[in-house]
Amino acid sequence: MARVIVVTSGKGGVGKTTTSAAFAAGLALRGHKTVVIDFDVGLRNLDLVMGCERRVVFDFINVINGDANLNQALIKDKRNDNLFIFPTSQTRDKDALKRDGVERVLDELKKTFDYIICDSPAGIEHGAITALYFADSAIIVTNPEVSSVRDSDRIIGILSSRSRRAERNEPPVDIHLLLTRYDLDRVTRGEMLSVDDVKEILSIPLLGVIPESESVLRASNTGTPVVFDPDSPAGRAYVDAVARFLGEQREMRFVKPEKRGFFRVLFGRA
């Protein structure tokens, strides 16, 4: 049975699109047929981060409005046969997201895909609400920083009360915390909230901690989801997070000081 996962945060700029891309690629690498959909109508970024911006013909809004069918809009990733991207419109805005249209599209996608990832826009308005409405699972992307934590708390509250599952009194959306841009040095210096601080405030299970890494910017700029970069600590952390999501046990890396090898010390942090 296909599972719809929303990647949301409330706060903007914390790593939703990076996470959506990495998670989708991670699931595809594990053999699951996965599609990642951009819900940020008018401010689309997913196509850039996935490296398919030059192949966009039809988009999510076209399909919702019946101007094109799913096959014309879905873009197959060149690196992995299991991975598909569903870009959105850049010229329209979030009013174009009609809930019944979105439902129809998701129902059709569920016939062929194992996982459907919804990359939510920031905020708590129509775009974000539509992205989370049909979710079975949610990944709350949070930076270890007070405003991000406050906004994540808000979006968790909204997920608990305004998702379709909540409205229909069905089993609740399965909510997970993903802490991103974690900088262990700053946490040790007391400049940044720790994992435990955030866990205490948000009270949701921790899916993973993604360390701050320069490789993420490189990944966006080259249109390569960070999990495809073997040298990236963030990429490795995403792979761990995907494994945990699939039910495996993985120790949380990047939250304790690692023993540094001689060459690491010589050349500085990766």
Add this chain to the structure above:
Amino acid sequence: MAINLVQGALFTVMVVRASMLRDPSFEHELARQIDRSPRFFRNAPVVLDVRGVGGFETADEFARARDILRHYTLVLVGVQNAAPAQVEAAAAVGLASFAPTAAQPARAPAETAEPPPPAARSRLVTAPVRSGTQVYARGTDLVVTAAVSPGAELVADGNIHVYGALRGRALAGANGDTGARIFCSRLDAELVSIAGQYLVSDQLPSEHRGHSVEIALVDDRLTLTRI
């Protein structure tokens, strides 16, 4: 699509005890209180609490009370703790009937065909109260057994108990019950209020921050006690 034309809303309304109205020094004291903050009291809605007071059985008496209060710029909008006959008399001059206060005195009704309705059970919330969420326990106490996030709001006509960290707002005695109290395991509140008297985070004594505290209204002032 059905629309509710009359929606629920929450207001803080002041209460004047009818017994005080009978006191000869009442008007003088009232004038002094209003004088301290005239803008706050101008056109402020007021409810007359007729508990434990004889009389107030005719529309005229309510009209007179209303006129006295109006003289001091207050607007009498309703009565509280009124017996059925008093409610009728008050209604005759356009006054509403407000929910009774939690602690009901032994005002034995002359004869009642049916037993009084059972006291409403406390409202229990066991999941974390997230930022942006408002919970209102109408006519009863509110018990929360999880954390209350900053930006969340708890309102109760009765007491509020938080067996967890209280980081948001807590407003007890929302219908004017000055005997309501707030209890929490960990005080980190943005604002606490009992019957409209409030303190913001900055005003909370720092020695109680982060601790188990009981907050009550004593002599019209919010007092905190470690529990």
